[in-house]
Amino acid sequence: MPGPRGPVWWHGRFRGCGYRITLGREAILHVLTRAEAHLSAEDIYLKVHPSCPSVGLTTIYRTLELLVDMGLVHKFDFGDGRARYELAEGPKKEGHHHHLVCTSCKRVINYTDFIDEELEFLKRAEEGLAKKYQFDITNHMIQFYGMCDNCRKKKA
Amino acid sequence: MPGPRGPVWWHGRFRGCGYRITLGREAILHVLTRAEAHLSAEDIYLKVHPSCPSVGLTTIYRTLELLVDMGLVHKFDFGDGRARYELAEGPKKEGHHHHLVCTSCKRVINYTDFIDEELEFLKRAEEGLAKKYQFDITNHMIQFYGMCDNCRKKKA
DNA sequence: ATATCTGCAAAGACTTTGCATGAGA
DNA sequence: TCTCATGCAAAGTCTTTGCAGATAT
Numbered sequence: 001m002p003g004p005r006g007p008v009w010w011h012g013r014f015r016g017c018g019y020r021i022t023l024g025r026e027a028i029l030h031v032l033t034r035a036e037a038h039l040s041a042e043d044i045y046l047k048v049h050p051s052c053p054s055v056g057l058t059t060i061y062r063t064l065e066l067l068v069d070m071g072l073v074h075k076f077d078f079g080d081g082r083a084r085y086e087l088a089e090g091p092k093k094e095g096h097h098h099h100l101v102c103t104s105c106k107r108v109i110n111y112t113d114f115i116d117e118e119l120e121f122l123k124r125a126e127e128g129l130a131k132k133y134q135f136d137i138t139n140h141m142i143q144f145y146g147m148c149d150n151c152r153k154k155k156a
Numbered sequence: 157m158p159g160p161r162g163p164v165w166w167h168g169r170f171r172g173c174g175y176r177i178t179l180g181r182e183a184i185l186h187v188l189t190r191a192e193a194h195l196s197a198e199d200i201y202l203k204v205h206p207s208c209p210s211v212g213l214t215t216i217y218r219t220l221e222l223l224v225d226m227g228l229v230h231k232f233d234f235g236d237g238r239a240r241y242e243l244a245e246g247p248k249k250e251g252h253h254h255h256l257v258c259t260s261c262k263r264v265i266n267y268t269d270f271i272d273e274e275l276e277f278l279k280r281a282e283e284g285l286a287k288k289y290q291f292d293i294t295n296h297m298i299q300f301y302g303m304c305d306n307c308r309k310k311k312a
Numbered sequence: 313a314t315a316t317c318t319g320c321a322a323a324g325a326c327t328t329t330g331c332a333t334g335a336g337a
Numbered sequence: 338t339c340t341c342a343t344g345c346a347a348a349g350t351c352t353t354t355g356c357a358g359a360t361a362t
């Protein structure tokens with residue numbers, strides 16, 4: 001069953017960069033593609049392991065680094081000491097979202113409620129910054145922090 | 157010479173929380189107040205050390221954690237494996253800024269442009285998210301990523 | 313007086329690296 | 338065949354923790 005971007009859409013990107021297509025890499029991309037949420041390296045390892053017990057944590061880290069460098073995956077820090085990874089989705093794509101992080105329990109909510117102002121703001125900011133600072137802007141990150149319902153009730 | 161918010165503006169906040177005012181904490185706040193840029197724990201340690209050689213790295217970390225919890229300081233991750241800290245500045249304050257990170261050399265530029273659009277967008281987003289997800293939003297982070305001028309030229 | 317704070321050293325956690333082996337093109 | 342990729346184990350780096358002594362209130 002082909003994914004939303006066609007069957008093994010990333011093979012071309014890999015070959016174009018001179019990277020090889022291996023079982024481990026396929027398994028990791030597979031997990032990332034179906035992931036509902038941001039996963040840590042270990043989360044991915046655990047999900048890959050049942051079908052590919054030969055893939056070690058080291059390969060997970062090395063592959064993730066590769067994918068981040070290629071821009072296929074985004075790396076996040078939610079403040080709990082381990083990085084999280086998500087398949088990249090352009091700002092207009094279906095799955096594009098940002099994060100709402102509870103600073104108390106570290107729970108993270110994905111939200112996709114994009115108001116027009118945000119897109120407008122991002123567009124202008126990226127254009128302006130690119131020109132002013134001579135940056136090729138490829139990505140942005142927006143996160144909101146606060147206290148979730150549960151934690152607020154507990155504290156009260 | 158009193159700082160921009162009055163002499164030892166944070167003493168009240170500390171006492172109110174039952175925290176003690178110590179030489180180490182004064183020195184750390186002093187450094188953060190005058191910092192031009194985001195500093196790592198070690199940066200702060202090195203800046204505090206000349207005048208307070210008795211303050212160790214442990215105290216730096218413990219104090220920073222305290223300050224972050226109090227909301228007086230923001231903690232950032234620019235992807236190079238060490239956290240950076242900055243005195244918090246409300247979105248309307250003079251020093252409020254966001255970051256432009258070069259994914260290649262990790263250089264970080266502070267920018268203060270586009271604040272008006274940003275305020276409008278933030279206001280709406282925070283209101284909407286707070287209501288929809290029952291979050292008390294206290295902070296936000298916006299970062300742009302890309303490749304800086306130098307790195308682009310090197311690659312070409 | 314006493315609860316808080318601190319330095320030091322050690323532990324902890326996540327991530328990266330060296331090297332010989334295995335696998336893709 | 339000839340690189341590139343991988344597992345394992347060890348190292349690395351930043352950060353946190355335990356504890357006894359020092360300090361602020």
